[in-house]
Amino acid sequence: MAMAVQKLFPNAKVTIGPWIDNGFYYDFDMEPLTDKDLKKIKKEMDRIIRRNLPLVREEVSREEAQKRIEALNEPYKLEILNSIKEEPITIYHIGEEWWDLCAGPHVESTGKINRKAVELESVAGAYWRGNENNQMLQRIYGTAWENEDQLKAYIHFKEEAKRRDHRRLGQDLDLFSIQDDAHIFCLEDQIRDEIRGVLDLTEQILGQFGFRGYEINLSTRPEKSVGNDDIWEKATIALKEALDDKGWEYKVDEGGGAFYGPKIDLKIEDALGRKWQCSTVQVDFNLPERFDITYVDSNTEKKRPIMIHRAVLGSLERFFGVLIEHYAGDFPLWLAPTQARILPVTDNELQYCKEVASEMKSRGFRVEVCHGERLPKLIRNAETQKVPLMAVVGPKEVQGRTLTIRSRHNEEIGTMSVDEFIGRLQLAVANKSSL
Secondary structure, three states: OHHHHHHHOOOOEEOOOOEEOOEEEEEEEOOOOOHHHHHHHHHHHHHHHHOOOEEEEEEEOHHHHHHHHHHHOOHHHHHHHHHOOOOOEEEEEEOOOEEEEOOOOOOOEHHHOOHHHEEEEEEEEEEHHHOOOOOEEEEEEEEEOOOHHHHHHHHHHHHHHHHHOHHHHHHHOOOOOOOOEEEEEEOHHHHHHHHHHHHHHHHHHHHHOOOOOEEEEEEOOOOOOOOOHHHHHHHHHHHHHHHHHHOOOOEEEOOOOEOOEOEEEEEEEOOOOOEEEEEEEEEEOHHHHHOOOOEEOOOOOEEOOEEEEEEOOOOHHHHHHHHHHHHOOOOOOOOOOOOEEEEEOOHHHHHHHHHHHHHHHHOOOOEEEOOOOOHHHHHHHHHHOOOOEEEEEOHHHHHHOEEEEEEOOOOEEEEEEHHHHHHHHHHHHHHOOOO
16 A cells, blocks of 8 residues: 555655554555545555565665665654664565565565455544654555455444444434533633633532532643743733632642643532542643634734633533532432422322323423332332422322422422422522422
8 A cells, every 4th residue: 555655646755554453554744635545546556466566575784774765765764763673674575666664474466465355444644653743644544355255244344333333323313412622712812801701600500510619720831832931921820810810729730731731620529528620721822723723813914813622510421420429319409300200199190190290391390200109119219219309199189289299308398289389399490499
């Protein structure tokens, strides 16, 4: 494949090309590739296979290998050569036209490869040596098998995995949402106000869930970073001023910031006084540069904006875990997964219970009807499962079109009409209080 790429794109520089599970890849320093380019490369690979060129192993000294690589002007290969400790250096030739550093072994000739069982799958970006400070390369993924049937089976497997991908299905079926991040673009002199707005939002949302105490860290510029001294100083001062505006105490973590900008981390305190890292707000100097994002200022000149990344809850899975432990599963009425459970004394009251549940669901409440057990067992189950409210329905309640309400803490609240119960529920949920 690398031979085909360099034949079609003479300026492409080769790097590494290892085998991986179910295939291989090769990285090139070159212009971005398209799917159309992959088809051209595959066509050239077919020509090379049909020519049945011999693959010949050669052992040379380190000096000779360096001389040949320098003659080809292949800087990445030179870096790879310098990392090889063993000698002699092994080279594999494809005919007399192309060669590469490789330990081998390989087939005797290109004709031994079944060209109908080879496929180029995709192209992606990859940093040299996996370091984002290095050059972005073009990575071509491919796969090769002994025969066409094996290739077809592999392609079918990939298509089936794609069809079943929970990320696609979850979105298509509206099963879940997992995004808590947001990105704000602003001017340098707007950083303070935007950060303060994020802190206000964070305080409001965390307060809704019952979290009041925070441990706050302001992390400053690390040893290795992007951006100049001036912008780092301005951003760090803006973060400090935003925290001071809130009147919050905080610790300064010198050098603890990300390479792309300073940040504020909030740890929330649960009912046991434990601290959990959740919220974060970060200034990012890197991405606007990397994506070449600009705006036109009042002088019609292009300028680079500042990006602020914020996550109010952080990892949603972690936040849910903290929330469950904070309340010990005993969620307040507004937050409980099931807010009320309607319990008939006998199945004779079941139809009325279903009518009440339907009316409450239409008003936006999370309710369910449970039956099939004796009433004491139904009540115990609701208490064990920490359902905030139970509405008990017997013959009297059916006759009077009422409900007898009790809380999960074995507190009798009283008998009331369905409309009164719904009204009190609406008020309690709106005020985030109990009934």
